[in-house]
Amino acid sequence: MLTDQSAAVVRATLPAVGAAIEDITGLFYEKLFAAHPELLRDLFNRGNQAAGTQRQALAGSIAAFAGHLVNHPDDRPDVMLARIAHKHASLGVRADQYPVVHEHLFAAIAEVLGDAVTPEVAAAWDEVYWLMANALIAIEKRLYAEQGAVDGDVWREWEVVSRAEETPDVASFLLRPADGAPGPAFKAGQYVSVQVELPDGARQIRQYSLTGAPGATVRSIAVKRVVGDAPSPDGEVSNHLHAHVHEGDRLRVSAPYGDLTLTAVEAPLLLASAGIGCTPILAMLEDLAATRHTGPVTVVHADRSPATHALRTEHAALTAKLPDATAHFWYEEGAPTDHHAGLADLTTVPVPSGTHAYLCGPLPFMRTLREQLLAKGVSPSNIHYEVFGPDLWLAAAA
Template sequence: MLTAQSATVVRATLPAVGAAIEDITGLFYEKLFAAHPELLRDVFNRGNQAAGTQRQALAGSIAAFAGYLVDHPDDRPDVMLNRIAHKHASLGVRADQYPVVRQHLFAAIAEVLGDAVTPEVAQAWDEVYWLMANALIAIEARLYAGQGVAEGDVWREWEVAARTEETAEVASFLLRPADGAPAPAFKAGQYVSVQVELADGARQIRQYSLTGAPSAATRSIAVKRVPGTAGTPDGEVSHHLHTHLREGDRVRVSAPYGDLVLEAGDAPLLLASAGIGCTPMLAMLEDLVAARHEGPVTVVHADRSPATHALRIAHEGLTAKLPDCAAHFWYERQAGAGHRSGLVDLTDVAVAPGTRAYLCGPLPFMRAVREQLLAKGVAPADLHYEVFGPDLWLAAA
């Protein structure tokens, strides 16, 4: 992996690069989009760019990867790389785009750090970049081959078979391939990218978890209308889908990807979600029910109220179909009989030894649940998570 000479240089310069990494990534995106405006228009999430979250996620992944190489020069962080590669594959990222990224990233590094970037420093960080890039390229090639598609050619036309208003904020869409061919296989917990053309001609892309059973002939997604917050716009794609997508309409959908999938085995399972994070958990529950799973399953969900809990009836119904399943639902308000009030508190929730936990929801929720599960003896390697949007978990680590 990382050569001894480069490891020494990276270790010595990592504090300086880490301190400036957000400035570097911010300038990198400016340079990249100035040279290739089509990438901001058609690939990168404009909302995340406006909010700065994509810059934070990139900064976090670079710093985490470099730090890992310094501490483990003969190894690589495969969990992080796999998560990034799945996101890239769902967007149709190609190997020939990595040299373009390298060009503008290193131009930003040189501009921000100035004379500190000696030829020796540039060579060491170039080695870091290509170790990460080539690992991602190799993983993405395997992911494309696994779906039987050419590199980057992940898109198909799908038709909306039905639309259901689940809550005031969430609509679900039942989809079928427009060409009548079989739907591609997926694993419970995975997602697809959805690409829409907006009024200004931009083709924006967002990922949505598949909610139905992997064995079904159709595919279903649930889309929450994302409101803007201070300084950020409303979610462009979610508002477009809510406003325009109706039964009979067509939409471009990618092949399924994602690394938050159930591992084979009889280990006790815990599926924890909050808000729209329940969507991958529903697919997992569908899969467990279809497989007649008999092992212990604990379901944890948090929401503002029963009325805002999207797909609540399905969530409750699937847990009832499993022979050894304990369900715990927390609502901040209007919690009824059998439900809990307030935020998730696992103090009196039994967590069996050897439990594998799967988390999806807002970062504060996942961090709180992770901390509680670690305190209950769940091994860090058995805690798996999915983040909607840029992965800021590493950025804040």
């Protein structure tokens, strides 16, 4: 890990770098896109850039990684690295792009911190960067090899077999490989990237969870329309899919990636979601039903109303297929008498000892449930989560 000399320098300068890290990452992206506009056009999410969430996520990951190096010198934050690597792999990020990032990130550091960046400080933070970058490169290389992807080429053409309107704002798309060959293997809970060409020529990419069980010959994704009062990069891919993609059309789809997968099926499970976060949970439930899972499963979901609960019938039916499963659905509006009214609350929900929890939904929802699970004695290491978009959990904790 870090050399003793670099660890001392990073420990001493981490407060100053941490205080300026969002200014650094903001300037970094300005410099990167000025030199390589094709990265913003065809790789980075323009909505996240416009909202500043990608800058916050990058700042959080750098600060968290550096802090871990100095506070836990004998190991590395593999959970965080794996989550980032899976997202990178779904985008086809290549090893030769890391030196480009290094060039513009360190130019931003020098400009923001000025004379504070002595040769010793620069060398120490250079070591931090390459420890993180090389770890990600190694993980991504393994992920590509598992899918038979060469140099990050994770893309294939898929045909839309059918489309269904699940709610006024959610459409599901059933897909199959256009070349007739089998689709790549995946694990329940994983996602794929979808790349579309927009009217301005940009080829933007977004991730969508696979909603079916592994082994299916066709794959399904559910896409929520982003509703806004004015045109915005936020939701431009989802809205394009809603407006323009129908049966018989083709989409450019990546190999499946994602680290929110069931790894503790022998333990009691809690599968919690809110809104469109139900999609990876549905895949998990279908997989558990297909494998005749008999252990205890607690299913939790929160939504605005039954009408906005995408795939609600499937959610309930899959839970009912499991012999020791219970469903707890919360609705802010129009809750049926056999469900809960208001926001999700685990206070009165039994949580067996040794439970492994899998969470997917908006960050406030997941934070609330995590706090309640910890209060019920669930180990922090047994609480797993998926964030749609930049991982701001790290940014909040940094």
